[in-house]
Amino acid sequence: EARHWLPCHDYPNERSTTEVICHVPPEMTVLSNGRKVAEAIDAATGLKRVQWIQEKPHVSYLVCLVAGNLAKLEGRHRDVPLGFYTQPSTAAEAANSFEDTAAIMAFFEDDIGVAYPWGKYDQVTIQDFVAGGMENTSLTTLTDQTLHTKATETIRSSRGLDAHELAHQWFGDLVTCKDWSHLWLNEGFATYYAHLYDGHKFGRDELLYGLWNDAEGRILTQGDDTRPVVWKGYKDANEQFDYRAYPKGGWVLHMLRSHFGDDLYRKAVKTYLDRHSLATVTTDDLRQVFEELSGKPLDRFFDQWLYHARHPDLRIGYQWNPEEKLAHVTVRQTQPASDKVLTFAFETSVRFTFDDGTSVERPVRVTGTSHDFHFPLDRQPKLVRFDPHYTLLAKVDFPVPEAMHLAQLNVADDMIGRIIAVKGLEQTRSRAAVERLGKTLREDGFRGVREQAAHALQAIGSDEALAELRKSLSQPDARVRRRVVEGISAYYRPGVMEQLVAIVGTEQNPAIQAVALHGLAKYQDPAARDTILDALRSDSYRQEVAEAAMDALGQHQDATLLQPLIRLVEAKPDAFPPRVLGTALRTAGKLGSLREDKAFVREFLEAHLLDARPSVRHAAIGALGALGDVQSEALLQGLAKQGSSDRTGKVAEEALATLRAKQPLVPGEVKELRSQVRKLEESQQKLLEKVDYLERRLKANTEPAVAQPAPAG
Numbered sequence: 001e002a003r004h005w006l007p008c009h010d011y012p013n014e015r016s017t018t019e020v021i022c023h024v025p026p027e028m029t030v031l032s033n034g035r036k037v038a039e040a041i042d043a044a045t046g047l048k049r050v051q052w053i054q055e056k057p058h059v060s061y062l063v064c065l066v067a068g069n070l071a072k073l074e075g076r077h078r079d080v081p082l083g084f085y086t087q088p089s090t091a092a093e094a095a096n097s098f099e100d101t102a103a104i105m106a107f108f109e110d111d112i113g114v115a116y117p118w119g120k121y122d123q124v125t126i127q128d129f130v131a132g133g134m135e136n137t138s139l140t141t142l143t144d145q146t147l148h149t150k151a152t153e154t155i156r157s158s159r160g161l162d163a164h165e166l167a168h169q170w171f172g173d174l175v176t177c178k179d180w181s182h183l184w185l186n187e188g189f190a191t192y193y194a195h196l197y198d199g200h201k202f203g204r205d206e207l208l209y210g211l212w213n214d215a216e217g218r219i220l221t222q223g224d225d226t227r228p229v230v231w232k233g234y235k236d237a238n239e240q241f242d243y244r245a246y247p248k249g250g251w252v253l254h255m256l257r258s259h260f261g262d263d264l265y266r267k268a269v270k271t272y273l274d275r276h277s278l279a280t281v282t283t284d285d286l287r288q289v290f291e292e293l294s295g296k297p298l299d300r301f302f303d304q305w306l307y308h309a310r311h312p313d314l315r316i317g318y319q320w321n322p323e324e325k326l327a328h329v330t331v332r333q334t335q336p337a338s339d340k341v342l343t344f345a346f347e348t349s350v351r352f353t354f355d356d357g358t359s360v361e362r363p364v365r366v367t368g369t370s371h372d373f374h375f376p377l378d379r380q381p382k383l384v385r386f387d388p389h390y391t392l393l394a395k396v397d398f399p400v401p402e403a404m405h406l407a408q409l410n411v412a413d414d415m416i417g418r419i420i421a422v423k424g425l426e427q428t429r430s431r432a433a434v435e436r437l438g439k440t441l442r443e444d445g446f447r448g449v450r451e452q453a454a455h456a457l458q459a460i461g462s463d464e465a466l467a468e469l470r471k472s473l474s475q476p477d478a479r480v481r482r483r484v485v486e487g488i489s490a491y492y493r494p495g496v497m498e499q500l501v502a503i504v505g506t507e508q509n510p511a512i513q514a515v516a517l518h519g520l521a522k523y524q525d526p527a528a529r530d531t532i533l534d535a536l537r538s539d540s541y542r543q544e545v546a547e548a549a550m551d552a553l554g555q556h557q558d559a560t561l562l563q564p565l566i567r568l569v570e571a572k573p574d575a576f577p578p579r580v581l582g583t584a585l586r587t588a589g590k591l592g593s594l595r596e597d598k599a600f601v602r603e604f605l606e607a608h609l610l611d612a613r614p615s616v617r618h619a620a621i622g623a624l625g626a627l628g629d630v631q632s633e634a635l636l637q638g639l640a641k642q643g644s645s646d647r648t649g650k651v652a653e654e655a656l657a658t659l660r661a662k663q664p665l666v667p668g669e670v671k672e673l674r675s676q677v678r679k680l681e682e683s684q685q686k687l688l689e690k691v692d693y694l695e696r697r698l699k700a701n702t703e704p705a706v707a708q709p710a711p712a713g
C-alpha cells in the first residue's frame with residue numbers, strides 16, 4: 001500500500017499529479033507512471049537518475065515505482081507505445097503473455113468509445129508478487145507466474161489478466177471509486193470487459209461461458225451471504241475484494257447491457273466516463289447516467305442487485321394443456337426475503353421450440369414471489385427454455401424430462417442450453433444419458449460444453465461413464481483434454497493406473513502430464529512409483545512436471561522415496577523456482593515424518609531457513625512442523641517469538657502447532673486401509689449397477705412410450 005513507502009493521504013477520494021525521481025546503478029531500468037522526463041548518469045555518484053511525471057491527477061494507490069534489471073519488448077497501438085518488461089531470464093516467454101495487449105486496447109477503445117487515457121502503457125512482471133496484477137496508472141505490474149510457454153497450449157494464457165488490468169486504466173484509474181464500498185465500479189467493469197474481449201476474439205459463447213463460470217462457480221454458491229455489493233460495513237478494505245465486487249459486479253453490467261441493448265449501454269458508459277473523467281465516482285453516478293439516457297427509473301434494479309444481497313432462487317414449472325393449446329409456465333422465487341434480501345423484479349423470456357426446429361419467444365415479467373403465465377401456442381413444443389439469452393443472474397431450478405435434455409443437446413445455437421442439458425443428464429445417470437454425454441464430449445462444437453460433459457461423466461462414477469471418458473482423450477483443445485484426464489484420474493478402477501502411466505509417457509503438454517501424475521499419487525504400485533520418480537527427474541518450463549511428481553511423492557507414504565528427492569534438490573539447487581523448491585521441502589517434511597530417524601531430513605530443511613526468498617523460508621518452516629521432530633521445537637519457538645515484518649512469525653506458530661499435534665502415520669496401516677477402501681468401492685459399484693438395472697426394469701414397465709413434460713411444480 002502506498003502509505004508504506006510514500007507519505008500520502010492514502011485513500012481513493014483524493015487525486016494529485018505525481019513525480020518520481022530514482023537513482024539506480026546505470027544498468028538498471030526505472031519505470032513509473034506517466035512520462036519519463038529525464039534519464040542521465042549523475043557524474044558525482046556514477047548512478048543513473050531517472051525522473052517520471054504523471055501529469056494527469058490520479059489517486060495514491062496507483063502510484064508505482066519499478067526498478068531492476070529488465071528485458072524489454074516493444075509494441076504500439078495507434079500512437080500509444082506499449083512496453084513489456086520481464087526479468088531477462090524469462091524474456092523468451094514475454095511475447096506469449098503480451099500477445100493480446102494491442103488488440104485488447106483497440107477493442108476497448110472501440111467498445112468503450114473513449115480513447116486510452118494515458119500517454120503510454122507498460123506492463124512488467126514481478127517475482128514473488130502479492131497478487132495477480134495491479135493496474136497502476138499506465139504501468140501495470142503482473143505476477144511472473146503469468147509467463148508460460150506454448151507447450152501448455154490453451155491451458156495457460158495471460159489474456160484474461162492482461163484484459164482485466166487494461167480495463168482498469170479506464171475503470172479505476174480514469175474514474176476511481178470514491179471509497180471501497182463502491183469497489184465494484186472498478187472490479188466489476190474490469191471483470192466484465194475481460195469477458196467481453198474473449199467474446200470479441202472467440203465468439204459470443206466464450207463471453208457467456210465466462211459469465212456462466214462466474215455465476216455457477218462463484219456467485220450462486222454464496223446464498224448465505226447477506227452483504228450487498230455496495231457495503232459500508234467493512235472493517236478492512238480487503239473484505240470488499242471478493243465475488244461481490246468482481247463477478248457479481250460484472251454480472252450487474254451484463255444485465256444492464258442485456259436490458260438496454262448494446263447502443264444505449266455503450267452510450268451510457270461513455271457518458272459516465274466523460275462526465276467523471278479524472279474524478280471519483282459512486283454507484284449513483286452510474287445509475288443517474290443510465291436513467292437520464294433511458295428515461296427509465298432504475299431505483300429498484302440498483303436497490304435489489306447492489307444495495308441488497310444475493311440473487312433470486314427460481315423454481316420454474318411447465319405444463320402443456322392440449323385441449324386449450326396453452327403452455328402453462330410458473331415462476332416461483334424461493335430465496336428467503338428479509339430486510340437484507342429483496343424479492344426481485346426482473347424481465348426475461350421463455351422460448352418454445354417445435355419439432356421442425358422453429359421457435360417462438362414470450363416475455364416474462366416477474367415482480368413477486370409467484371407468477372403463472374399462460375401462453376397460447378399452435379402446437380405442443382418439444383423444448384422449453386427459461387431465460388434463453390442468459391440475461392438473468394439467478395439460481396434456476398427447472399426440472400424437465402430426460403428426453404428434453406437429450407433433445408436440447410442438439411440445439412447448435414444455444415450453448416448455455418446445452419450446458420443445462422449436460423447438468424440435467426448428470427442427474428438422471430441413465431444409460432442413454434451416459435452415452436449422450438460421451439457423444440457430446442467428443443463432438444460438441446464448443447469447448448465449454450465438452451468440459452462440462454467430462455465433468456458430468458466424472459461425477460456419475462459408473463463403469464460406463466469411465467468408458468466414455470476413456471474413449472474421449474483425443475481432444476484438440478487442451479483444456480478439454482485436461483478435464484478428461486482429471487475425470488479418468490478420479491476413478492479408482494482396474495486399468496486406470498496403467499492409462500495414467502501411459503498418459504504421462506505420451507502426453508506432450510506438461511500441465512496435463514501434471515494432472516496424470518497427481519492421479520497416480522493414490523496407487524501404491526511399483527509402476528506408479530517408477531513413473532513418478534522418472535517425472536521427478538524430468539525437465540519442463542518452471543519444472544511444472546517435476547513439481548507434480550513431488551506432490552504425488554508426498555502422498556505416497558513411502559519413506560524410501562525421500563532419498564531421491566533430497567539428492568535431486570541438493571544436486572541442482574538452482575534448477576527449481578521458489579514455488580517448486582517449496583513443494584520439494586514440504587514433500588520432504590511429509591516423507592520424513594514416516595521415518596524413525598529424522599535427523600538428516602531436519603538438517604536438510606533447516607539449511608533452507610536461510611534462503612533469501614521468503615516463500616522458500618516459509619515452506620521450510622512448515623515442513624519442519626510436518627516432519628514432527630521434537631528437535632526442531634526450540635528453533636520454531638524462537639522463530640515464532642521473533643516475529644518479523646513478513647509472515648514468518650505466523651508461519652512458525654502454525655508449524656509449531658502441527659509439530660505438537662503430530663501423530664506419526666504408520667505406512668502399513670495406510671496401505672491396509674487403501675486396500676479395504678478399494679474392496680468397498682468395488683462392492684458398492686456392484687450394488688449401484690444392480691439398482692440401476694432394477695430401475696430400468698421398473699421404468700420399462702411403467703413409463704409411456706413417449707415421455708411427457710413434467711407437470712408444473
Ligand SMILES: [Zn+2]
Pocket residue numbers: 164168186187190
Ligand atoms: Zn482488478
